[in-house]
Amino acid sequence: MKKSVQLFRSGIPIVDNAWGGFYHGGTYLLVGERKTGKTLLSLQYAIEAAKNNEVCLFFTSSRPKDLIIHAASIDVDLENYINQNLVIVVRVAHPSDSEEFKTRDELLNDYLNDLLSVINQYKPEKIIFDEITPYVEFENLNNLQEAFGSLIESIEEAGITSLLILREPAAQSSKMIFDILNSFATGIIHLHKAKESDEEQPGLIEIIPNIGHTEGYFKANYFIEPYKGITTDFKSAKKSTKENNLLDITELQPSKTSLNVIPDLLISNIYSVNDFKLIVNNQIALYKTTGQPFTIVSLRLNQYSNAEVKINFEQLFNAVKTTADKKNKICVIGEKIFILLTKSDNGTVEEFINKVHSSLKVETSVNVSYLVLKINQFMNSVDDIFNEFDLEAARTQLNQR
Numbered sequence: 177m178k179k180s181v182q183l184f185r186s187g188i189p190i191v192d193n194a195w196g197g198f199y200h201g202g203t204y205l206l207v208g209e210r211k212t213g214k215t216l217l218s219l220q221y222a223i224e225a226a227k228n229n230e231v232c233l234f235f236t237s238s239r240p241k242d243l244i245i246h247a248a249s250i251d252v253d254l255e256n257y258i259n260q261n262l263v264i265v266v267r268v269a270h271p272s273d274s275e276e277f278k279t280r281d282e283l284l285n286d287y288l289n290d291l292l293s294v295i296n297q298y299k300p301e302k303i304i305f306d307e308i309t310p311y312v313e314f315e316n317l318n319n320l321q322e323a324f325g326s327l328i329e330s331i332e333e334a335g336i337t338s339l340l341i342l343r344e345p346a347a348q349s350s351k352m353i354f355d356i357l358n359s360f361a362t363g364i365i366h367l368h369k370a371k372e373s374d375e376e377q378p379g380l381i382e383i384i385p386n387i388g389h390t391e392g393y394f395k396a397n398y399f400i401e402p403y404k405g406i407t408t409d410f411k412s413a414k415k416s417t418k419e420n421n422l423l424d425i426t427e428l429q430p431s432k433t434s435l436n437v438i439p440d441l442l443i444s445n446i447y448s449v450n451d452f453k454l455i456v457n458n459q460i461a462l463y464k465t466t467g468q469p470f471t472i473v474s475l476r477l478n479q480y481s482n483a484e485v486k487i488n489f490e491q492l493f494n495a496v497k498t499t500a501d502k503k504n505k506i507c508v509i510g511e512k513i514f515i516l517l518t519k520s521d522n523g524t525v526e527e528f529i530n531k532v533h534s535s536l537k538v539e540t541s542v543n544v545s546y547l548v549l550k551i552n553q554f555m556n557s558v559d560d561i562f563n564e565f566d567l568e569a570a571r572t573q574l575n576q577r
Contacts, residue, residue, distance in 0.1 A: 182199070182200050183195070183196045183197040183198065183199060183200075184197045184198060184200060184228075184337075185197045185224055186198045186221055186224060187220040187221045187222075187223060187224030187225075188217060188220060188221060188365065188406075189406070189407060189408050189410065190381055190383055190394060190396050190398075190408045190410045191365065191383055193410050193411075194383060194391055194394040194410065195363075195383065195385070195389045195391055196391075198337055198362075198363075199337070199362055199388055199389075200335060200337055201332045201334075201335045201336065201337060202332075202337050202338075202362035202363070202387075202388075203328050203331070203332060203337075203338045203340065203360055203361050203362050204337075204338065204339050204340070204361060204362055204363050204364070204365065205340050205341075205342055205357060205358065205361045205363075205364045205365070206218060206339055206340065206341045206342070206364075206365045206367070207341075207342045207343075207344060207345075207354075207364060207365070207366050207367070208343075208344055208366065208367030208368070208369070209343070209344045209367075209369065210343075211369070211467045212367040212368070212369045212379060213367060213369075213379070213398070213400050213406050214306070214307070214341050214367060215238075215243075215246055215306055215341075216246060216249075216250060216400065216405050216406055217365070217367070217405075217406050218234075218304045218306050218339055218341060219243070219246060219247050219250070219252065219254070219405070220250075220405050220406065221302070221304065221339050222234055222254075222257075222263050222302070222304055223247070223252050223254070223257070223263075225262075225263075225301060225302040226257040226260075226262035226263050229262065230262070230300075230301040230302060231261065231262055231263075231264065231298065231299070231300040231301055231302070232262065232263050232264070232300055232301070232302040232303070232304060233264050233266060233294070233295060233298050233300035233302070233303050233304070234263055234264065234265045234266065234304045234306070235266050235268050235291065235294075235303070235304065235305040235306065235308075236265060236266070236267060236268065236304075236305075236306045237267065237268055237269075237270060237306075237307075238267070238306070239267065240258065240265045240267065243265060244258075245461045246461065248458050248461060249402070249403075249458045249459070249461040250401075250402075250403060250404060250405035251403040251404070251458075252405075264298055264300065266294060268311075270310055271283055271284060271287050271310055271311055279315070280313075280314075280315055281314050281315055281316055281319045281320075284311060284312070284313070284314055284323070285319065285323045287311050288311065288323050288324065288326075288327050291305075291311075291327065292327055292330055292331075295330075295331065295334075295336070299334075300336060301335075301336060301337070302336065302337050302338075302339070303331065303336055303337070303338045303339070304338075304339045304340075304341070305338070305339075305340045305341060306341045307340075307341040307342060307343060308340045308341060308342060309341075309342050309343045312324060312353055312357060313353065314353070317352060317353070317356060320353060320356055321356050321359075324356065324357060324360065325360060328360045340357070342354065342357070358386065361386050361387075362385075362386055362387045362388065362389075363383060363384060363385045363386055363387070363389055364382075364383070364384040364386070365381065365382070365383055366381070366382040366383075366384065367379055367380075367381055367398070368380040368381075368382070378397035378398060378399050378409070379397070379398050379399075380395060380396075380397060380398070381395065381396055381397075381398040381406075381408060382394070382395040383395075394410070396408040396409055396410035397409045400468050402458070402459060402468070402470075402518055403458070445500060445503070445504060445505055445506055446497065446506045446507070446508075447505055447506065447507050448507070449507060449509055451507075452505060452507035452514065452516075453558045455505055455516065456472070456516060456558040456561065457557060457558050459516065459518075459551070460551065460555065460556065460557065460558070463551050469520035469550065469551055470516060470517065470518055470519075470520050470550075470551050471516075471517045471519075471520045471524075471525055471548060471549065471550045471551070472514055472515065472516050472517070472548075472549050472561060472565075473514070473515045473517060473525065473528065473529070473546060473547070473548050473549075474512050474513070474514050474515075474546070474547040474548075474549070474565055474569070475492060475496060475512065475513045475515070475532070475544055475545070475546055476511050476512045476513070476544070476545050476569075477489060477492060477511065477543065477544060477545075478543055478544060478545045485543075486543065487536060487543050487544075489511065491536065492513065492536070492543075492544060493508065493513060495532050495535040495536050496513050496515060496532060498535060499528065499531040499532050499535050500515055500528070503518055504516060504517050504518065515528070520550055520551070525548055529546060532544070545569075547565055547568050547569060549561060549564055549565060549568070
C-alpha cells in the first residue's frame with residue numbers, strides 16, 4: 177500500500193538530488209531578488225509536471241508570450257504545453273486600491289478568494305504564483321495569517337502542490353510578512369546572487385525544510401545555463417537498504433564541469449544560418465530575463481593583408497573549429513565566421529583569439545580581421561547584432577585601405 181504523502185520530481189536539481197523531490201500537497205516558497213532566476217526555476221517545475229501529464233496552473237503578471245520566450249531560452253516549447261492545457265497561464269492584475277473596499281486588507285482578502293475560485297475551476301495538480309508578494313502585503317498581520325492560512329489549507333486539502341515566488345524581504349514589515357508565510361510552508365528554496373558580482377559568477381541556492389524532508393538543509397552553487405536552465409554543482413550518491421533508498425549528499429567545490437561526458441565526435445557546434453539566428457535570439461531572451469551576458473566574435477580574411485605567408489578561408493575555418501569550446505556556437509555567413517561565446521569576460525575572448533593565432537602558426541594578426549561584440553540593453557534581436565557588425569566592418573575596412 178502506498179503512503180498518502182509521496183515525493184515527486186520537482187525539476188529543481190538540488191531538491192530532487194537532496195530531498196528526492198517535493199511532497200504531494202506541499203507548499204514551497206521560492207525567494208530571491210530580481211534576475212536571480214526565479215521565473216526560470218518555476219518554469220522547470222511547470223515543465224516537469226507537464227511532462228508527467230499533470231496540469232500546472234501558472235499565475236503571473238507577465239504576458240504569456242514573455243513566459244514562452246523565457247522557456248525558449250532554456251530550449252523548452254512552452255507553447256506546446258499551453259496548447260495541450262497542461263500549463264494554464266492565468267495573467268493577474270496588480271492589486272490596486274478601490275473605492276469598493278473600505279481597507280486594503282479587504283481588497284487583498286478578496287483577491288485571495290478569487291485565486292481559490294480559479295483553482296477550483298481548473299483543478300490542477302500543481303500551482304505556481306510568480307510572484308505573490310503584492311497580494312500578501314496586508315496591513316494587519318492577523319488578517320494575513322487568517323486569509324493566507326485559509327487559502328493554503330484549501331489548496332493542500334485538494335492535494336495540490338504549490339510553488340509561491342516571493343521577493344527577498346528587505347524592510348522589517350516585509351520580513352514579518354515572510355515569517356507568516358513561512359509558518360505555512362513545507363520548505364523554502366532561496367536564491368542569492370550578489371548584485372555587484374560578475375554576471376557569470378555562480379549564485380548560491382539553499383533549500384530549507386520546515387516540515388518533513390528529514391535529510392535537512394543543503395546549499396550549492398547554481399548556474400544559469402543557456403538551453404539547460406538552472407543547474408547546480410551538487411552531487412548525490414545513493415546508499416541502498418533493504419527497505420528503501422536513502423540519499424547520501426556530498427557538496428562539491430565550485431565547478432562548472434559537466435557530469436555527463438559525451439564523446440566530442442557526437443557533438444556538433446556548427447549551425448546553419450537560421451539555427452544560429454534562433455540560438456542568438458534565445459540568448460538575447462535569456463539576457464533580458466536574467467542579465468546573463470554573451471559575446472559574438474566575427475572573423476574574416478583580411479584582403480588588404482601584406483603578410484608574406486597567406487592563409488585561405490578553409491584554414492581559418494579549421495582553426496576556429498578546433499579551437500572553439502564545444503559549448504560555443506559557430507556559423508559561416510558568406511566570407512565571415514561567427515562564434516557565440518557564452519562566457520563574456522575579456523579574458524575568455526582574448527584567450528580564444530590567441531588560440532586561433534597559435535593554431536594557424538602564421539602572422540595571423542595581419543591575415544585575419546576580428547570584430548568582437550558584447551550584448552547590451554539596446555540589442556533586442558539578432559538583426560540588431562548583425563547590423564552592428566556590418567557597420568563596424570565597414571569602418572574597419574575603410575581604415576585598412
